Amino acid sequence: MTSETPCLTLPVRPHPFEGEATVGFLMRVARNNGYDTLRQLGKTFGNFDGLCQALGLTTEERQIQFGPYPSFWGPSVFSNGLMTADFNHSQLRWCPLCFQESAHLRGPWLLKISCVCNRHGNWLQERCPDCGSVQYLEKVNFDQCGCGTSLAEARAASPVADSVFRLSQAVEASIDGNPALPGFPSLSLPEWLKLISYLGQFTETCQPLKPGKIANMHQLDTASALMSQTGYLLDSWPKNFHALLVAIQCQTESGGKTKTRIRDTFGTLYHVLYTDLSAPCFQFLRDEFEHYLHERWSGVVNKRHRSFKPETLARHPRVTLKQAAKKAGVAPSTVRHFVRAEVIAGNQIELPSGRKLRSVDEQSLKQIAVLAKGCVTLGEAAKQLALPKGRVRELISEGILKPLVSRQLCNAATWSIPMQQVQGLFFAGTEASYLPPTISVGHILKHWHLRDGEFINLIRAILECQIQPVGNPTEPVPLGNIQLDEQQTQQWRVEIRYASGASISVDEAAHRLGLKQQVAYDLVKQGLLATTNDDLPGRRVPQASLEDFKATYVSLAEYAGSLKRAPRWLLQTLSVRPVTGPTIDGSRQYFFRRSDLHSELSSNGAGLIASSSLTESEQKPYDAM
Ligand SMILES: [Zn+2]
Ligand SMILES: [Zn+2]
Numbered sequence: 001m002t003s004e005t006p007c008l009t010l011p012v013r014p015h016p017f018e019g020e021a022t023v024g025f026l027m028r029v030a031r032n033n034g035y036d037t038l039r040q041l042g043k044t045f046g047n048f049d050g051l052c053q054a055l056g057l058t059t060e061e062r063q064i065q066f067g068p069y070p071s072f073w074g075p076s077v078f079s080n081g082l083m084t085a086d087f088n089h090s091q092l093r094w095c096p097l098c099f100q101e102s103a104h105l106r107g108p109w110l111l112k113i114s115c116v117c118n119r120h121g122n123w124l125q126e127r128c129p130d131c132g133s134v135q136y137l138e139k140v141n142f143d144q145c146g147c148g149t150s151l152a153e154a155r156a157a158s159p160v161a162d163s164v165f166r167l168s169q170a171v172e173a174s175i176d177g178n179p180a181l182p183g184f185p186s187l188s189l190p191e192w193l194k195l196i197s198y199l200g201q202f203t204e205t206c207q208p209l210k211p212g213k214i215a216n217m218h219q220l221d222t223a224s225a226l227m228s229q230t231g232y233l234l235d236s237w238p239k240n241f242h243a244l245l246v247a248i249q250c251q252t253e254s255g256g257k258t259k260t261r262i263r264d265t266f267g268t269l270y271h272v273l274y275t276d277l278s279a280p281c282f283q284f285l286r287d288e289f290e291h292y293l294h295e296r297w298s299g300v301v302n303k304r305h306r307s308f309k310p311e312t313l314a315r316h317p318r319v320t321l322k323q324a325a326k327k328a329g330v331a332p333s334t335v336r337h338f339v340r341a342e343v344i345a346g347n348q349i350e351l352p353s354g355r356k357l358r359s360v361d362e363q364s365l366k367q368i369a370v371l372a373k374g375c376v377t378l379g380e381a382a383k384q385l386a387l388p389k390g391r392v393r394e395l396i397s398e399g400i401l402k403p404l405v406s407r408q409l410c411n412a413a414t415w416s417i418p419m420q421q422v423q424g425l426f427f428a429g430t431e432a433s434y435l436p437p438t439i440s441v442g443h444i445l446k447h448w449h450l451r452d453g454e455f456i457n458l459i460r461a462i463l464e465c466q467i468q469p470v471g472n473p474t475e476p477v478p479l480g481n482i483q484l485d486e487q488q489t490q491q492w493r494v495e496i497r498y499a500s501g502a503s504i505s506v507d508e509a510a511h512r513l514g515l516k517q518q519v520a521y522d523l524v525k526q527g528l529l530a531t532t533n534d535d536l537p538g539r540r541v542p543q544a545s546l547e548d549f550k551a552t553y554v555s556l557a558e559y560a561g562s563l564k565r566a567p568r569w570l571l572q573t574l575s576v577r578p579v580t581g582p583t584i585d586g587s588r589q590y591f592f593r594r595s596d597l598h599s600e601l602s603s604n605g606a607g608l609i610a611s612s613s614l615t616e617s618e619q620k621p622y623d624a625m
Helices: 022-032 038-044 048-055 059-063 096-101 162-175 189-199 220-234 239-254 262-276 280-296 310-315 321-328 332-340 362-373 378-385 389-397 419-423 441-447 454-463 486-499 506-513 517-526 543-552 556-563 567-573 594-604
Strands: 318-320 346-350 356-361 438-440 483-485 553-555 591-593
Touching: 022 038, 022 048, 162 189, 162 220, 189 220, 189 262, 189 280, 220 239, 239 262, 239 280, 262 280, 280 310, 318 321, 318 362, 321 332, 321 356, 321 362, 332 356, 332 362, 356 362, 378 389, 378 419, 389 454, 438 441, 438 486, 441 454, 454 486, 483 486, 506 517, 506 543, 543 553, 543 594, 553 556, 553 594, 556 567, 556 591, 591 594
Parallel strands: none
Antiparallel strands: 318 356, 346 356, 438 483, 553 591
């Protein structure tokens, strides 16, 4: 083989520069010795070792070179963890200013990620400043374009942003194994490449769908974009990184439903942080991400997030309702109801399964405990008020008692009624010079057969001081136990019933007609005052029947009074016979049908009838006589 031929020598034997690209050194060797292409050199020397021997390079001189061999010598092996894929193998990048100082290829320029000259602080070039053609690594005179223009021309070299320059310097420091620059994590070169290629894809407006695949990494534009964005994100750490997280979270949330899962919200970035960049050296990213969640994530961070640091889980301020209940020392349902009733601010997130997950801020725990402590159940409220539970329910449905958590509204298992509300239904007595016969609300409820709504009316009358409790003015008693003036309360009941159009008792009808009770009973017996049997005890007089009676009949006494005549005289004078009375049917009082009196008036013209209230009745005369 040619490589083993000892006679092979090279007339010009250059020495490599510190950090020179291996392939660049080989180009110089080829050019200096009259080869046109690297491949020709490769044909002459079967491998790198053979060439180094021919050049008489020391071990150190072989080691100061950087980057892969030309591909025709087979795959390169890197001791520093880099891979062949990290390098550009065909396209060339350079710094014109560096070329002006020395026309050799700097090793780092070959890295796909390199785009900055750390010596001059400008962007590397990949195109001829004159003709614009991309430069390839195929020519041995690598510092000159095919058009003849020197690539050392500095026309196009533009300075880079400070954040990119500093990042680039941090990356270069890692090449030499120098300690990390201040403000930057301590990463090896392969770790830097990984970080930049992944993190650099995330901007506040755009996130990659498949961050593992980067197209066109060999192009300067791609590398520059990744470096710029990574430089920005690491700059003023972690301010810009947080801004990125805010932007991503807002984008997700504005896109529709609030995502319950952190990984859904942060999408590929989450995957990158916890999978692609899962190595411990990238923990600083996760620390900041979790720190961000601590401040900004309104959902729950729980044990399901196994990849999170334990501290993050422990510190997160949002807890599930169950956790909140446990911490506040109340039943989970209580917390749930507080959240439903919006007494406590909760956050609800819907899982993809449709299940709803609620969480509360840890700071609400104290409030929950206080609220729960200050509330009683319906049963307890009933006990304290000395009322049956059904009556307490009535008070709630009428809005007199306002529960914090309503069973009706929240479908809760128990009511939560604030103690204050219950105490509002304790009443002190009013001072009285005499003590009337009293009756308790409890007794009324038990024995008075109150109708629908009457209990509430009674409580309203008490609350509005229409009826005032009797008793000790300094000792409030619960609603069920308060004592009321019996007579006043009864009168109140009669009035509200009458006002509501309800039927009245015969006694009450007598009272309203200004008759003795026995007279009213006689009228009922004679069928003149119609009664009904409703669901109330005794014969009942509907209000309509009372009105009918008044319109149809008039007592002798009233008629005589209206004419200012003596009743006895009138009875003897009138040709009209009463419909009922002592001489008619043995009842106690005479009553005339108004229509009879009316016809008497029209037939004899007697000015007997002064009342205009006499009305026609279509009824047939009760008595034909
Ligand atoms: Zn330079
Ligand atoms: Zn050119």
